[in-house]
Amino acid sequence: MTNTAASSPNISRQSKAQALWQIMRFDKPIGTWLLAAPTAWALVIANQGLPDLRILLIFAAGVVVMRAAGCVVNDFADRDLDGFVERTRSRPLVTGALSSSEALGVLFVLLSVALGLVLLTNPLTVQLSLVGAALAVAYPFMKRVTHLPQFVLGAAFSWAIPMAFAASLNELPQGLWWLFAANLLWTVVYDTQYAMVDREDDLEVGIKSTAILFGSLDRRIIGLIQISSIICFIGCGNAFDLGALYYLAIAAVAVLFVWHQWLIRDRDPVACFNVFNQSKWIGLLVLAGLVGHFALGRV
Numbered sequence: 538m539t540n541t542a543a544s545s546p547n548i549s550r551q552s553k554a555q556a557l558w559q560i561m562r563f564d565k566p567i568g569t570w571l572l573a574a575p576t577a578w579a580l581v582i583a584n585q586g587l588p589d590l591r592i593l594l595i596f597a598a599g600v601v602v603m604r605a606a607g608c609v610v611n612d613f614a615d616r617d618l619d620g621f622v623e624r625t626r627s628r629p630l631v632t633g634a635l636s637s638s639e640a641l642g643v644l645f646v647l648l649s650v651a652l653g654l655v656l657l658t659n660p661l662t663v664q665l666s667l668v669g670a671a672l673a674v675a676y677p678f679m680k681r682v683t684h685l686p687q688f689v690l691g692a693a694f695s696w697a698i699p700m701a702f703a704a705s706l707n708e709l710p711q712g713l714w715w716l717f718a719a720n721l722l723w724t725v726v727y728d729t730q731y732a733m734v735d736r737e738d739d740l741e742v743g744i745k746s747t748a749i750l751f752g753s754l755d756r757r758i759i760g761l762i763q764i765s766s767i768i769c770f771i772g773c774g775n776a777f778d779l780g781a782l783y784y785l786a787i788a789a790v791a792v793l794f795v796w797h798q799w800l801i802r803d804r805d806p807v808a809c810f811n812v813f814n815q816s817k818w819i820g821l822l823v824l825a826g827l828v829g830h831f832a833l834g835r836v
């Protein structure tokens with residue numbers, strides 16, 4: 538009996554720690570990689586291939602913290618709906634592993650850390666961060682009022698791009714908006730594919746998404762958005778005078794887009810989820826093209 542009583546608090550603490558880990562999605566890093574990709578692109582371009590270590594560390598930490606904060610907001614906003622969706626019914630706020638007040642406490646800590654990080658930059662970056670935070674908080678609630686929440690998520694995930702330029706150059710070159718648009722559109726692509734996994738459950742509980750809005754035209758519209766994203770990546774290349782290695786990377790991205798279209802041809806939820814997870818390779822391809830361009834003397 539003594540051993541059982543002694544082990545019970547340890548088990549409780551372990552369960553609470555696991556719940557905290559899960560609500561911040563540290564067990565599912567794909568979202569962190571997808572947020573890190575455009576941040577890294579912007580830092581590489583703004584710094585001609587070699588970002589300052591201090592700025593790099595600030596933004597690396599910021600990506601982790603803000604992605605975690607966004608997940609906490611998402612789970613808090615959806616706490617009364619997630620139990621009706623197969624993929625989300627085991628989340629900590631649904632199972633009771635965490636309370637709503639505990640989730641809000643975690644969110645406060647994360648946002649405080651994010652504020653501390655951005656205060657290490659410059660006033661322009663701090664001003665931009667307020668917009669980024671607003672977008673991150675607004676996204677989960679958009680699923681109740683519009684079928685276009687993926688565009689809000691795209692703006693939130695892309696807002697690190699002007700912030701990275703601001704922190705590096707203390708200005709916002711016009712060309713960055715090509716990269717912003719490319720990433721926003723790419724985010725709509727992979728998050729629509731992600732939403733296709735939950736489409737039937739979302740219809741039942743009243744969650745809105747582009748997957749529901751596009752309906753039977755989903756693959757065609759995704760294809761048009763993919764083409765638009767490629768055009769914006771090309772516009773970015775022209776704006777910043779990027780070379781052949783960058784355009785080769787964008788060509789590889791186009792090939793992956795086609796491959797993903799093939800994989801989701803039957804709209805199978807497992808295939809759609811796998812395609813979403815493969816999106817990390819697109820971010821890495823673009824980064825490789827940019828690093829290669831600057832490392833090899835603007836080839």
